[in-house]
Amino acid sequence: MRYHPSMLTFEICNAARLRRDPRYDGRFFTAVKTTGIYCRPVCPAKHPLTRNVTYYPTAAAAEAAGFRPCLRCRPETAPFCPAWNGTRSTVARAVKLINAGALDQDSVVALAARLGISSRHLARLFERHVGATPQQLAKTLRVQRAKRLVDAGDHTMTDIAFQSGFGSLRRFNAAFAELYGRSPSSLRAMRRTSSLRKTRD
CATH class of the missing domain: 1.10.10.60 (Homeodomain-like)
Structure with a gap:
């Protein structure tokens, strides 16, 4: 996971995972290198070894890295990830539009135009704040x-x-x-x- 001052550190995520702290549910996702699965911090499954885990700010970032959702803790039911909240209003607007289906039929170029920026700049913002592309x-x-x-x-x-x-x-x-x-x-x-x-x- 690439860390940013506005994001959580590995140590904070690891401690929250080991506590299964519900306050962090949706704030990060745990990817297990040995299984190829990613989970919510509240997953009831047996804890993997710390050396085998990495953390991602969003489910999309974990999937972009090649991990699959856990069928036990069901990441799709986690609270909507707030990783971009309080960072860039442009990213927040883009996420809201994507969640409403902006990319189901249209292109990233069209989405960027709606936001008044270039698609390249939008991609950079997403890499920084979401850890994955808009697509x-x-x-x-x-x-x-x-x-x-x-x-x-x-x-x-x-x-x-x-x-x-x-x-x-x-x-x-x-x-x-x-x-x-x-x-x-x-x-x-x-x-x-x-x-x-x-x-x-």
């Missing part, structure tokens, strides 16, 4: 929205794909498989099986 953040947010809908179990996969901002069911399935290593339907089946087991217990 990566948009992709992460789309998949997170989709994952929440998949877990809810009330919509068809086609409905989920379009509600989440994907242009097609094929792109939705591909993005899901790339990130989670399995199809959205198999993840839904896993969650239903887990829920049934809990009910029986």
Whole structure:
């Protein structure tokens, strides 16, 4: 993780992780080098060794580095990451627009134009404050929205794909498989099986 004066240090993140401190939920994500998984600081799984972890300011940054979301602590349900809050109003505005779907159909160049800056400058701001590109953040947010809908179990996969901002069911399935290593339907089946087991217990 690249640290910045406005961001948390490795030591602060590590102490919060070991305490499973809920005050830091959404403020950083823990990536485990030995498993390729990233988690919330409140994850109930057994703590990995400190030498095997690194910290990222956003889920998008962890995914950009090649890590997958933990299926146990479900990073997609973490509070919306405030890593850029209080830093650059331009980044905050960009994130708000991306969260509203600005990059689902349009380009980064068009987004930058709406903000009154160049796409190159926008990319630099994102690298500094988000730790990922605008495209990566948009992709992460789309998949997170989709994952929440998949877990809810009330919509068809086609409905989920379009509600989440994907242009097609094929792109939705591909993005899901790339990130989670399995199809959205198999993840839904896993969650239903887990829920049934809990009910029986």
